[in-house]
Amino acid sequence: MPLPTHSTPLRFAVIGCGAVARAQHIPNIAASSRMELHTCVDLDDAVLAECRDRYAALHVTHDWHAAVADPEVDAICLATTERLRLPVIQAAAEAGKAVYVEKPLATTLTEMYSIREVVRTSGIAFCVGHNRRASPAMLAAHAIFREHMERPQHAAWRWQREATLPPLPDDGVPSIAVRINDDWHSWKGWVFDKTQAPHGPMLFEMTHFTDVCNWFLEDEPEEVTAVASGMLNEAVIVRYRSGALATILLANNGTFAYCKELYEMMGNGGYLAIDHMLEVRTAGIGGAPDRIVFPMIDDKHPQIGAEGGVTGWLAKKRAACAEAALAQDPLLQFTAEPDKGHAHALERFVDQILGGPEVCGVDAAVLATEVAFAAIHSAEQRRPVTLAEIRAGGQR
Numbered sequence: 001m002p003l004p005t006h007s008t009p010l011r012f013a014v015i016g017c018g019a020v021a022r023a024q025h026i027p028n029i030a031a032s033s034r035m036e037l038h039t040c041v042d043l044d045d046a047v048l049a050e051c052r053d054r055y056a057a058l059h060v061t062h063d064w065h066a067a068v069a070d071p072e073v074d075a076i077c078l079a080t081t082e083r084l085r086l087p088v089i090q091a092a093a094e095a096g097k098a099v100y101v102e103k104p105l106a107t108t109l110t111e112m113y114s115i116r117e118v119v120r121t122s123g124i125a126f127c128v129g130h131n132r133r134a135s136p137a138m139l140a141a142h143a144i145f146r147e148h149m150e151r152p153q154h155a156a157w158r159w160q161r162e163a164t165l166p167p168l169p170d171d172g173v174p175s176i177a178v179r180i181n182d183d184w185h186s187w188k189g190w191v192f193d194k195t196q197a198p199h200g201p202m203l204f205e206m207t208h209f210t211d212v213c214n215w216f217l218e219d220e221p222e223e224v225t226a227v228a229s230g231m232l233n234e235a236v237i238v239r240y241r242s243g244a245l246a247t248i249l250l251a252n253n254g255t256f257a258y259c260k261e262l263y264e265m266m267g268n269g270g271y272l273a274i275d276h277m278l279e280v281r282t283a284g285i286g287g288a289p290d291r292i293v294f295p296m297i298d299d300k301h302p303q304i305g306a307e308g309g310v311t312g313w314l315a316k317k318r319a320a321c322a323e324a325a326l327a328q329d330p331l332l333q334f335t336a337e338p339d340k341g342h343a344h345a346l347e348r349f350v351d352q353i354l355g356g357p358e359v360c361g362v363d364a365a366v367l368a369t370e371v372a373f374a375a376i377h378s379a380e381q382r383r384p385v386t387l388a389e390i391r392a393g394g395q396r
């Protein structure tokens with residue numbers, strides 16, 4: 001399908017120009033031929049000066065209302081912390097402007113359902129920053145996994161010990177294990193501020209991973225069981241309508257010296273792993289390559305670990321950590337990054353604005369967030385929580 005085109009770049013206002021905006025959205029918009037960095041909005045003058053001087057933002061302001069109302073602005077990228085969501089989305093919808101909003105979509109179910117109502121009623125193009133949906137490794141893995149789930153080619157060597165097998169209801173039904181290795185010493189102050197992130201990583205990190213599981217399984221999540229010991233060790237099991245299971249472990253006492261994200265999927269006698277969006281490995285999936293390696297972004301050690309993939313990235317990381325220790329500058333540890341899809345998500349959103357398919361629309365984001373809220377309630381109340389309960393409670 002040919003991609004839609006637009007003769008002039010879409011003019012974006014970025015509201016909230018903090019860490020993720022300046023690491024990703026602002027440089028990605030500035031570098032794109034299909035987007036223009038029209039306005040940057042923040043409360044911090046030093047941040048706005050950087051947006052103007054380093055990224056050539058045409059306008060800077062403290063006032064997000066003015067940016068949304070500006071007739072020259074076509075689209076909004078909302079990247080404040082989750083404390084500010086509905087008022088901006090509502091104003092953008094009234095002005096008929098497209099919105100890309102960072103995850104999590106909202107901090108309460110009530111606000112989230114109000115956002116869904118606003119988006120559905122207005123019909124604006126809308127995308128939530130579950131950027132993994134646009135990562136090249138995730139997209140390749142998704143295509144392989146869905147093909148295997150829908151049209152499995154069983155391995156000729158699969159051991160069939162008994163001539164006949166009992167008909168099991170979950171024969172072939174998939175399971176996903178998500179392992180997140182993070183280091184909480186790297187987190188920002190607002191993470192611990194209940195007015196900005198009332199549910200901690202169980203909401204602001206979890207929606208990335210519940211969204212990935214929903215996307216890969218293409219199934220209805222029904223029930224969630226979660227255990228949390230504080231905010232650093234959190235484990236979640238999601239049961240889907242088909243009987244599929246997703247287990248998600250957020251381990252925040254880990255280390256940046258190793259890969260952060262491992263997704264392992266098993267179903268229909270096959271296996272697929274996505275290791276830190278650096279490589280995809282498969283086994284027992286007929287016709288799929290054993291291993292696919294994906295390019296890294298911003299490689300500061302191209303001569304080290306040149307083979308790429310996980311071993312290449314680890315070699316670069318070891319060298320970078322040694323340099324960081326020597327210079328006593330922890331920022332030097334960041335060498336090459338896996339492509340988590342941030343730039344592609346915005347480019348795909350431009351396609352969506354111009355008539356292309358949704359990237360992560362409001363319904364997908366609501367579903368991922370509902371699963372996260374079920375996990376929050378389950379951990380608090382020490383019992384399984386159904387999605388039906390969450391919906392009934394949130395709509396009251």
Ligand SMILES: NC(=O)c1ccc[n+]([C@@H]2O[C@H](COP(=O)([O-])OP(=O)(O)OC[C@H]3O[C@@H](n4cnc5c(N)ncnc54)[C@H](O)[C@@H]3O)[C@@H](O)[C@H]2O)c1
Pocket residue numbers: 015016017018019020021041042043044047062064079080081082084102103104129130131188190204
């Ligand atoms: N998708 C991802 O990979 C990813 C990664 C990191 C963070 N995030 C999400 O992005 C959001 C921002 O995170 P961050 O780490 O960049 O936070 P941050 O604190 O660095 O940035 C937030 C910015 O918003 C500004 N701001 C606050 N209120 C404002 C207002 N009323 N008007 C204008 N600006 C305002 C602040 O001054 C700050 O510069 C969070 O919701 C977080 O969960 C997503």
